[in-house]
Every structure is written in structure tokens, then in C-alpha cells.
Amino acid sequence: MPPSTGTVELHGVSRWYGNVVAVNDVSMTLGPGVTGLLGPNGAGKTTLLQMMAGFLPPSRGELTVAGRPSWRNPEIYRVLGLVADREAVPGFLTAWQFVLASARLHELPDPERATERALGQMELHDAWHRRLGTYSKGMRQRARVAAALVHQPTVLLLDEPFNGMDPRQRLHMMDLLHRTADAGAIVLFSSHILEEVEQVSGTVQVMVAGRLAASGDYRSIRRLMTHRPHVFAIRSSDDRRLAVALMAEPAVAGVDIGQSGLTVRAGDYGTFARALPRIVQRERIRVRQVTPSDESLESVFAYLVAQ
Amino acid sequence: MPPLIQTQSLTMRYPSALALDALTVEVEPGVVGLVGANGAGKSTLIKILLGLLQPTAGSVRVLGLDPARDAEAIRARVGYMPEHSSLPLDMVAAEFVTHMARISGLPRAAARERASEALRHVGLYEERYRQIGGYSTGMRQRVALAQALVHDPDLLLLDEPTNGLDPAGRDAMLGLVERIGADFGMSVLVCSHLLGEVERICESLVAIDAGRLLRADRVASMTRRRDVLVVEVDEGVERLAAHLDELGVAVRRSGRELLVPLESDDTFDLIMRAVAGLGLPLHRLGQRRHGIVELFADTSAGRAVEYAQEADHGIG
Amino acid sequence: MASDDAAVGAGVIHDIGYQRYAGPRLGRRHVVTALYLHSLRTAFGLGRSAAAKIFPGIVVGVAFAAAVVLVAVRSQAGGVIPYTYLQFIDGLGIPLIVFLAVIAPELVSRDLRSRVLPLYFSRPLRRSDYALAKLAATVSAVWLLLAGPLLLIFLGGAFSRSGGASAVWREFTDFLGGLGYAAMTAVVLGAFAVPLASLASRRAIAAVVIVVGFVATAPVIGVVNAIGGATAQQLSPLVNPATLLTGLEAWIYRDEKLDVGRYGPLYLLVAVALVTACGAALIARYRKVTV
């Protein structure tokens, strides 16, 4: 069935350099909305993004952006915006000149207005006549995003956009990605910093060692892996007695007693989560804290990496 | 034992910006966090401590010495890991660290031994004879740490040591810095804008913003408890909320979580009873910790930053 | 446990944790020597990737090949070629420029670009010592590039010459003369190239600057010689480092390679001035490098 124009589609895409396989048989379809491409350094995130952006031909498989291949096809950039991982910007240009140049190169009907809108969107209006060389790392990043957004692309690819940003700058960039996606664009950003992915996109594509290890909402990904025991940190008024009671519970695989409370490995997530309150009531023990210590994206990620 | 670092109205004025503004702080030995947003003056302070930069005004003492006068004595006893990994990519790691040891004054044999030991301590023993260019970002950061450690300094200055690392790399690096502070018997100044890290591995903390001192204190005293109870159930959030409402408990919904004011310890039992009664799967229960991020909340342009209570997820 | 407890020797688990260092911490002289030796090895690509060995390797190959050819030619001509060693060094003009255009940027511009300087200057190493160590390493590398082939020529010459001990001795003195001139060449060309390289952090641009520095002044001499009188012709070689050396050689070794007239000492003075000026410029350059 022909690739639809509204998506980014990959079918069995691989990329290798000699015998080093950077991306291994990845298939995915990206629709409108924000997706986080997550993986450790060297997992192939940048290689995948570069293939999507038409800067690297797939060694195998089929990749289309808005229905057409991106390799050796400059027309794709009418609908595609890219923020590459290299942070270099022409320091001698002001932000205005830099984004205006991008607008002109995209052959927009009214480049000045588009530039003003893009810079406004990135809240750079008070600094846009200063040379980029004098910008801080975060402001340079925002200027690059403005240049990638000036032609209002339907597909926006960002490689490590949050790298080196402090919390305030990160929060602002997240709002922007959401606003862009809400306007119907496909936004894909790569990252290995977990706070970002958890905050911005519920949907995640996790890459590990070149392969697509998981895709979808990361909490649902978590649930899909229920076959692996979950780890809970529990602090209560009588840890030892609670430990004894929990060991009797079939859903519990193991309990460790430490000074800061119990570490419970639950064999099956669902049954344990329901059983715990019941046991605590029965034993009349006061529980002050129950924390799924392996539940954040970090653990999903570490679990996938360990496979 | 003189204080690790002492500054007296330290000021650094660049033509285009005021990097440090009359900073007066005293830091005791141990693992110290230097926290601030990008451009808050962290790197400038480190360069002044190393005598690489002359401050416009004010005085500074490192290990009791004055960088302006005896910079070389300080540099012999300080290890520095710069923010951007500036390493010769076509050199073998062991040879590079040995070379750096000799530049710190160690004789050839001692330099070679300590280089191999330093690379072992940072977990690169097997790869120490490979070229740095072939290393991952995480491994390069560890080589940068090894060269700062190799000449057995009394003080380690680490500028954003987890920069560009993935979670596994970040945890490994933080664990390493924590172990260095504890077992190696040397003080460590860790520069970072990732607040979760500082909280986790540092004993005391210096927070600066736009070159001015926000707060300098022991970490423990800065993360006070805040009396809100967070409960999250995997299913039936509305049923639980309605039930608590009937019991007259002021419930507030925040995403997948329910926030309940913690009047007394009984509230724990009340919530547990409610969840057990409805037979719901309990996913999370706990007290919302007051993270250091609030420090910056009031200084950011008016917007309270209820941003990522890192203290709740994972670190817990 | 089969063995009886008493028979078991005392065992101890050594603490292989982090050890503090109580050994000697050597002073400035040691640190500078370490940097010098490291830089010298880097010049020839030793301790570096294969790619770093290609260009220096080519030049060393060319130098030794020329030496072999010279030895062969000398043995045919009965070993009587005046000033063989000096001729050999002057003959390597362009390969020497290429060698400097490769190694000076490698030793100087590369550290600037890869921002390794913070690692050096955050250690007990003075900036002037860093500059001098790099300069000394470049000069030594050029000298070694020349000394190796000269030795080959000497060995070839000494054994093929008839005329017993006195001939070998004369050959040896010529050889020492050659080494002396090689040292002069190394100091002057090295001192001239390194500060030029430090002007650019991009190795490619540094290489162009060095080449232009050597090549651009040669035609000037051509012009002055064509126009000027005898004195002008005797002074014009001062303008280019390579011809400055040839003039120095003519005055010291009296081999009539170049008519310097009575301006011989001036050549020495200009050479010394050039080397000191270049050294001072290099130190000044590293003093103001912001790290």
C-alpha cells in the first residue's frame, strides 16, 4: 500500500559502515504528535535521524518522508525541518539574518514575516539583532530551531535539542515542541536525558544497539514487560513483620530488608499491587512510602539495554 | 585543616558581562556541589581557583593558598576536568594519562603505574590501550576524570562531569565521584546544572545565579520535607478520588497522581484503607520532597517552576 | 578442609583500593623535558595513529632516498665531491618546508584546536615553558631528519674512501661540519615556522601560512640581485630564511656557495636576531591565550 503523505515511514531500514551496523532492520511509522527517540550513546539515534533528514542513504530497506524518499531529494526540505546535533552556527550573522536566510532559501513568499514569527515563537525578539557568536548555548539552540521552523514544516526532526540546557530552557523548549505538534506536525526528537523524554512525549521509540527495542507510551511499554519482576521500595512502621507477611504472598519473588526499608521484587505487577494494601490492613502496619523504584523511563531503558 | 575554598567579595567583570558579583563563600573539605544555570559563573569561578583567570576584584584562597601568588603550588595539588572533553583523539588513553601525570611532575615509572591505576578506578582498565577517538562520550569523560586523578590531587575540580552522558553513563560517573569523595580521601568540587545529581552525591552545596551567591549550605538542611502525600493507583483513579472526597479529604488531581494534604501520620492509614477497600492496584504512595529546584523557582522570571520533582521519581 | 590449620601460611588481602602518592614530585625541569620528549615523538607521529605517521614518513623517506643516491654517486666519482654534506642539506629545501608545514601545525595548532591547553595550563607548567618545549621539539625533529641521512652518507663515504686513516678523519670532520650546519638549519627554520603555526588553530591554515612565509620572500631576492649592485646582492639573501642559511654557510664554511662579501658576521647577527624574535613572539602568543 503506498506510503501516505502525512507520515514518516521506515520499513526494514538498516545502515552499516563496513561491518559496523549502526541501524539494524528498523521499521516505524510516525504520525502527527511529539515522539521521543531514546537510546544510549551509540545506539544509532543520530544515524536514524540523518537518514530521515536525507543526509545518509539507508544501506537496506525503504524510508519515506511525506510519501517520498529523502535521500538526494532537496524538495523534501519544503516540508521537513532539521535541527542537527552539531551546534555550530554562523557566528558572524545575527539571529535575524540567520533565520531570514533560511526563509529565503526555502523560497517563502514573505520571508521577513515568517522570520519575525519564528523568532517570536522562540522568544528571541529582544536579542535577534545581536550576532549569534555572542549568544549563550541555549539561545543558539533556540535560533537553530527557529531557522528549522521558519517554513512551518510538517515534519520536524531534532537531534539532542535539550543537550546542555538548564531546567528553565528545557521547559521552554518542551512547550514549543508541543505547540508545534498541536498544529499537526510530526515532531521527533532524540535524547538520552530521561527527564526530557518523560516530560515531553508520552510516546517513545527506544533504540538499543541499532535495533528498535520498544515503541509506544513508555508506561504501557513498562506494562508490556510485566513478565519481569517489578521492584518496589517500601518503608513502614514494622519492616520485618511486613517482610514476613509479604514473603507468604505468591506474587512476591523476594524481599530484602535494608536500613531505609524493604526492597520487594514482585513476580507479577497486577496481583502484587492489589495484594499489598490488603496485607498492610490485615497486619495493621503503617506504610509511609511505596515507590516503584524501577518504573521510570530510566529503568525501562536500563532493562532494555541489559537484554 | 584550612577551609577548602574561601572567597571574599570575588568579582569577575568581562567586557560584555559580569560573571561573578562580589561572591563571598567558604567551603569545607568533602564533596561540594556548585550549582547554577548555564552562564551563572560556575566555569569562571573554577578558572579563578586554578589561577587561569585573574579576578577583577576580591580575594580567593584554595587549600589555604592564593592562586595569584602561588598558582603552581595549587596546580600541583589540584586535578581539573574541564567542561568540554578536550582530549587528543588519536592518542592511546594509557599513554595520554601517563603523559599528563609526567606533566604534573611524577617520575616516568610512577606516572605509568598511576595512569594504569587511575584508568582502572574509572573503569577503563580493559580499554586503556585503545585510542581515545574510538571511545564513546561516556568513556571519554572517564579518561578526562582519570587525567585529573592521576597525580593524586588533594582537590578535584569537575566541570559538568556528566555532560552528554546517557543514564547508565551518568549513574556510573556519579557513583564514581561519590566513591572518590568517600574512599580516595580527596575533596571534590562538582559543577552542574542538573540539580538531581548535586542532591544525590554532595554533602554541601553552593548555589549561584548570574554571578551572585544564592545559598551555601549543607544539602541535608536544604531539602526540607513538605507535607503533601502523593498516591497513584494503576486503575480507578476517579473512584479513589470520589471515595476520599466523601471522607472529607481535600484531594487534588495532578496527571495520574492524587495529592492529599498530610495533616498527621493517620493520613497514611486512611489512604491505605481506602485503596484496600476499593481493591485498587497501588502504584505509588509517598511524601513529596521539597527539591532544590525550588531555589531557582523564585529567581526565574516570575514563573514558579513546578518542574520535575526529581526527588520523587527514581531517587525517592 | 583437607589441610590442617597450623600448616597454612599467613595470607593477607592487599588493599588494592586507591593509594595516595607519597613519591617524589619533580620540578619544572623534569616537566618541561617530559613535554619536549612527548612533542618530539608526536612530530614523527610516534604514539599516534597511523595517519599521523604518513606525511612525516614520506619526508623522512625522501631524505634517506636522497642520501642513498648521493652515496652511490660519490662512490662512482671516487668519493671526491666538495662539501657533500652541506650540499645535501641545501638540496633538501622543499622537502624541509613540507616537513615543517606538517609538523609545526601538528605540535602547535592541534593543541589550540583540541582545547588540550586547559589540561596543560592547569598543571604546574609555565606558558613560556610550554612554548619553548614545543620550539625545541620542532628544532630537534628537523635536526634528526637531517642527521640520520648525514650519518648514512658518512658511513657510505668513510668505508669507500681510499687513503687510510687521514681520509677517514677528513671525512669525519666534514661529517661534524655537516651536523653543525644541520643544527643551524634546524634552529633557524624551526624558530621561523613555529610562531607562524601558532597563528592559526586550524592545521590547514597554519600549513599555508608557513609555506607562504618561506616561499614568498624568495622572488624578492631574485629581484634585488637583478637590480642591485654587489652589496645589494650580498645582502639580499638575508630576506629569506633558507638563503640566510646558505649565506651563513658560505661565511663559516667558506664554500663559495654564496658571495656574502664581508657581511658574514651580519648574517650571523640576523640569524640570532630572527631566532630570538621568533622565540619571544611564541612566548607572547601563549601568554595571552585564554584558556
Next chain:
Amino acid sequence: MNATIASITARALLGRRRFLLLLPLPLLLVGLAWLAHGLDPDPSAWGEPVVAGLGFAVVLPMIALVVGTGVLGAEIDDGTIVHVLATPVARRDIVLAKLAVAAGVTTAVTATAMFLTGVIVGSVRFGLGLAVACVVCSIAYSAVFLALSLLTRRPVLLGLLYVLIWEGLLGNLLAGSRVLSIQQYAVAIAAEIAPSPVLHARLSLPLALAMSAAFAVGGTLLAIDRLRSFRLAGETS
């Protein structure tokens, strides 16, 4: 030819310290000619080292090298090229714009210097001859160095070796090598327009023009093709 790219490339080239490298050489050339003329109006003795020795052998190739590799090589090195490539501008237009700037700046610097030198050394006609030779060879050199920036990671060093070894050393020893030496085309063209004792043309004009065109067109087409399949260095580079 894309005006936006041309203007940004020109600003990048002329903005950086790298541009200062371009000034001393032409000044030295004209100054030397003016000084020599002052001392001895008859150029037959000193003309050759100035015009050919310094002009065609050093000033023209070195300026062309620095500018030719600067218009694209620098942007590839620091990664800013991606901002131009990630736009729907045809690769052909990008190359032509860069080539125009490179050839333009090289011509502006070398042709003016050589014209002044020619006027001082001989006559206005001689100056024009030298200038025209510079125009033609600036284009040929620029195309070659532009293509080189896309073919290798170290275009400047290889360019240096071509000028120093192939055109310089071998040019004098090996007659055959002159056919592929752009310097010789310049000498041939100049000698044809304004014959003078100062210039010793070793190639015929038709051959020089044909080879210059071959280098110019060949280099440009090669650059366009390479740019079309330009790859950002992958993660494992």
C-alpha cells in the same frame, strides 16, 4: 546561482581572520614591482622573478587555495553547511554560488595586483594580459579546490602539495607535468595577449585554454555530484 548563499559565503569569507592572510601577498607583489622599477626601469632582468616567480607561482595559487577551500571546506568542518543543505535549493545552485564567490574574490585580489604589477613592469596592455590570465585561472583553481573540499578531509594540505610539489618542484624538472599545471596556463595566456621577455610560455594558448576549461567544468561537475550525495558524518565516524 543563489544570491542568498553567495552573500553569506562572501561575508563568511571576508569576515574571518582568514581573510587577513590574503592581504600581505598582493601588497608584497605590487610593492616589490614598484620598488624594483624605481631602481631599474628595464624589467628584463628582474621582471621574471616578480611576475612569474612571485605572481603566478605564489600569489595566484596561494590566494586561490585559501579562498577556494574557505568557501565550503570551513563550513563542512564546523558543520554549518547543514543549514544550507537542509533547504530545497538545488545543489547545482549552491555550488555555482560558492564557485562564483571563490572565483570572484580570488580574481579581485589577484587580477588587480597582477594588473598593477603588469603596468609597472611593462605597459597597460601587459597588465591586462596578466589580469585576464588571473581571471581564467582563478576560475580553474577555485573549481579544483572546491571539489577537493568535498573529496577529502584535508583539502588545504593536498592543495599545498599540488602547488608546491607538482606545479613547483616537478614543473621545473619534468616537462610533461606542466600540462596539468594551472600556473602554466596563466603564463601561456598572458604571454599570448601581451608577449614580453619576462614571460616564457611553455604551453600553447589553445592547450592552456582547453585545459583551464577542463579543470573549471570538471571541478564544478564533480563538486555538484559530491554535494548531491553529501553525508553528515554518521555516529560511528
